[in-house]
Amino acid sequence: MKQDFSELRLDRVTRRFAGVGGKAFNALDELTITIKRGEFIALLGPSGCGKSTALNCIAGLLPLSGGTIQLDDLRIDTLPPESRGFGMVFQNYALFPHMSVERNIGFGLRMRGVSAAETTMRVANALKLVQLTGQEHKLPGQLSGGQQQRVAIARAIVIEPPLVLMDEPLSNLDAKLRIETRAEIRRIHHELGRATIYVTHDQDEALSLADRIVVMKDGVVQQIDRPQQIYAQPANLHVARFMGYRNVIEMDVEGATGDCVELRDRGIRLSGVAMQAPPGARAMVAMRPEEIVVGEGPQGRNTLAVRVETVEYGGRDSLVGVVTATGARLFLRTAQSAAPGDALSIHVPAERALVYAPTPA
Amino acid sequence: MNTQTSALARAPFDRTLLLAAPATLFMVALFIYPFLYGLWLSFEPAKGDWLANYHKFFTADNLWPTIWTTLKLALPATLINVGIALPIAFRMRVKSRYQRLITTVLVVPITLGTVLIADGMLTYFGPKGWLAHLLELLPFYEGPIRLTHNYWGVLISLVISGFPFAFLLILSYITGIDPVLARAASTLGASPAAQFRHIYLPLLAPGLAMCFCLAFVQAYSVFPSAVLLGAPAGPTRVISLAAYEAAFEQYDYSLASAIAMIMGFVQLIIVAIVLGLRGLFYRGPVVGGKG
Ligand SMILES: Nc1ncnc2c1ncn2[C@@H]1O[C@H](COP(=O)(O)OP(=O)(O)O)[C@@H](O)[C@H]1O
Ligand SMILES: [Mg+2]
Numbered sequence: 300m301k302q303d304f305s306e307l308r309l310d311r312v313t314r315r316f317a318g319v320g321g322k323a324f325n326a327l328d329e330l331t332i333t334i335k336r337g338e339f340i341a342l343l344g345p346s347g348c349g350k351s352t353a354l355n356c357i358a359g360l361l362p363l364s365g366g367t368i369q370l371d372d373l374r375i376d377t378l379p380p381e382s383r384g385f386g387m388v389f390q391n392y393a394l395f396p397h398m399s400v401e402r403n404i405g406f407g408l409r410m411r412g413v414s415a416a417e418t419t420m421r422v423a424n425a426l427k428l429v430q431l432t433g434q435e436h437k438l439p440g441q442l443s444g445g446q447q448q449r450v451a452i453a454r455a456i457v458i459e460p461p462l463v464l465m466d467e468p469l470s471n472l473d474a475k476l477r478i479e480t481r482a483e484i485r486r487i488h489h490e491l492g493r494a495t496i497y498v499t500h501d502q503d504e505a506l507s508l509a510d511r512i513v514v515m516k517d518g519v520v521q522q523i524d525r526p527q528q529i530y531a532q533p534a535n536l537h538v539a540r541f542m543g544y545r546n547v548i549e550m551d552v553e554g555a556t557g558d559c560v561e562l563r564d565r566g567i568r569l570s571g572v573a574m575q576a577p578p579g580a581r582a583m584v585a586m587r588p589e590e591i592v593v594g595e596g597p598q599g600r601n602t603l604a605v606r607v608e609t610v611e612y613g614g615r616d617s618l619v620g621v622v623t624a625t626g627a628r629l630f631l632r633t634a635q636s637a638a639p640g641d642a643l644s645i646h647v648p649a650e651r652a653l654v655y656a657p658t659p660a
Numbered sequence: 661m662n663t664q665t666s667a668l669a670r671a672p673f674d675r676t677l678l679l680a681a682p683a684t685l686f687m688v689a690l691f692i693y694p695f696l697y698g699l700w701l702s703f704e705p706a707k708g709d710w711l712a713n714y715h716k717f718f719t720a721d722n723l724w725p726t727i728w729t730t731l732k733l734a735l736p737a738t739l740i741n742v743g744i745a746l747p748i749a750f751r752m753r754v755k756s757r758y759q760r761l762i763t764t765v766l767v768v769p770i771t772l773g774t775v776l777i778a779d780g781m782l783t784y785f786g787p788k789g790w791l792a793h794l795l796e797l798l799p800f801y802e803g804p805i806r807l808t809h810n811y812w813g814v815l816i817s818l819v820i821s822g823f824p825f826a827f828l829l830i831l832s833y834i835t836g837i838d839p840v841l842a843r844a845a846s847t848l849g850a851s852p853a854a855q856f857r858h859i860y861l862p863l864l865a866p867g868l869a870m871c872f873c874l875a876f877v878q879a880y881s882v883f884p885s886a887v888l889l890g891a892p893a894g895p896t897r898v899i900s901l902a903a904y905e906a907a908f909e910q911y912d913y914s915l916a917s918a919i920a921m922i923m924g925f926v927q928l929i930i931v932a933i934v935l936g937l938r939g940l941f942y943r944g945p946v947v948g949g950k951g
Contacts, residue, residue: 397942
């Protein structure tokens with residue numbers, strides 16, 4: 300079992316399952332990524348896209364159907380989980396219900412034959428790291444969800460694994476605790492200085508925690524990039540939709556100069572930036588509700604006349620649903636007051652209207 | 661304050677309690693009343709003082725040793741049943757294609773009943789049975805082995821009839837343990853053996869104790885196979901046989917009741933010991949966190 304490493308290489312890691320009717324499908328399809336020491340990687344995607352499958356393959360809990368995993372020059376995909384020695388935090392914590400907090404955290408050290416004195420010391424340090432000192436003699440059943448979560452984290456990191464794997468660790472916590480624990484996970488990652496692979500379906504979590512995000516859909520990687528890139532420059536329409544580009548309309552392509560694409564649908568015209576290879580006759584334009592503003596654009600460009608349909612009050616701003624003259628429905632966020640039936644002019648900066656090749660929704 | 665508490669104390673009668681009435685009546689009619697009647701009967705001997713039956717039991721050479729005779733059958737049979745059922749049930753814990761098949765095969769004896777098992781064993785294990793014929797083919801086989809009409813016959817029958825019960829019970833305990841716990845243990849460096857020892861075994865211990873008690877009580881009241889497959893005059897003269905003789909051969913119901921009471925008491929002691937040991941283990945939910 301390695302304690303330290305410089306990089307973990309996943310090469311076309313694939314996992315097949317027998318689906319309904321016995322037809323096999325790839326729950327994870329050729330995942331290739333190299334993870335460096337110290338990196339925080341988030342696997343992001345909707346439920347069922349193969350995130351847990353990927354994590355379990357790395358941990359050794361699921362055998363691969365194809366591909367290899369290497370830790371530096373050691374091939375590990377053939378090793379059982381107990382010889383890989385990666386720390387794993389499970390979605391439902393998976394604390395041993397019959398062991399005290401202290402024994403839960405010390406379990407991995409005892410399995411490694413670490414002396415009793417050293418175990419006590421390292422468990423005490425881990426307890427301090429997750430701020431649970433004083434709870435060591437309680438059983439997991441006597442802890443709150445957030446405390447159980449932190450025991451699970453302490454148990455995974457006390458063995459000082461080269462890699463910490465976390466499977467939606469915050470999904471069972473309430474909103475406030477989720478934000479607090481998020482910051483804590485980031486801090487622990489830094490203190491440990493190893494690599495973390497973090498599975499989540501929550502884009503905010505991925506954006507705020509990760510150095511790099513792997514966006515997945517149906518087992519296939521869609522984009523691997525820094526959070527800023529994923530947020531502002533989604534590689535395809537799936538990623539865009541998932542990252543909150545809620546307004547997607549299909550339009551005719553009128554012309555393109557460089558990255559700039561002119562679009563038109565009957566009466567309305569828009570210009571945007573091409574995110575994919577030059578579009579054909581039709582294209583999809585994607586816009587965030589936050590980036591559409593009320594008012595006219597410079598020289599009236601990229602401006603649409605719309606009628607307000609719905610207003611959803613959200614405190615700082617409202618989510619306003621509008622419909623264009625051509626019948627397309629759009630959403631925008633605005634602090635201005637609006638009422639159903641109002642006529643508005645809205646505009647979107649050309650660089651924030653992203654143009655993709657048309658794909659089925 | 662005062663009126664409040666008294667109002668609480670005089671809370672309206674909870675009518676749902678009435679739902680328990682049929683079950684309570686049933687218990688009283690079928691269990692508590694016969695038990696108390698037997699207890700009373702055991703202190704009303706045909707002759708002698710009120711303890712005469714108990715005195716007789718513990719002095720007569722053909723009565724008190726039946727306690728040990730029965731224990732010598734019931735304890736090993738229970739240990740074997742629980743001991744074999746545990747590893748097999750453990751192997752069966754994950755759903756596989758063969759799980760259903762094997763479970764069905766293992767459970768068949770439960771549907772047969774002791775008499776049918778005894779009958780089958782007499783033809784299979786008997787001195788002229790298939791097993792004897794098979795063994796004769798072996799070069800080193802020396803004399804006829806005897807597996808019927810003795811201690812071994814009864815023990816084997818107790819294992820055959822008691823095993824499915826122990827297996828099913830343990831299987832249900834094992835499948836109740838969240839497999840993610842073992843997976844968590846494996847990521848922490850626990851080999852399969854260590855996962856069994858540190859995760860499954862401690863979580864199963866209370867269930868195993870319970871299973872042991874139930875299997876033991878079942879085996880301790882062995883009767884048909886002791887007669888049909890055993891040597892009822894000697895090595896398998898079990899306690900229920902002594903009670904049967906007292907009741908239906910000597911027509912001494914009072915003595916029979918006393919024997920039944922003693923039998924119950926011995927079972928109670930063993931069960932109390934095992935359940936007492938069970939208290940040493942963790943007994944709580946066997947899943948690893950809030951779902
Ligand atoms: N053991 C399994 N057998 C068959 N299909 C499975 C199994 N585990 C997961 N799947 C399927 O693989 C896909 C990906 O699952 P999973 O990795 O758990 O998704 P996620 O964690 O992203 O929600 C899903 O369609 C799921 O139904
Ligand atoms: Mg999952």
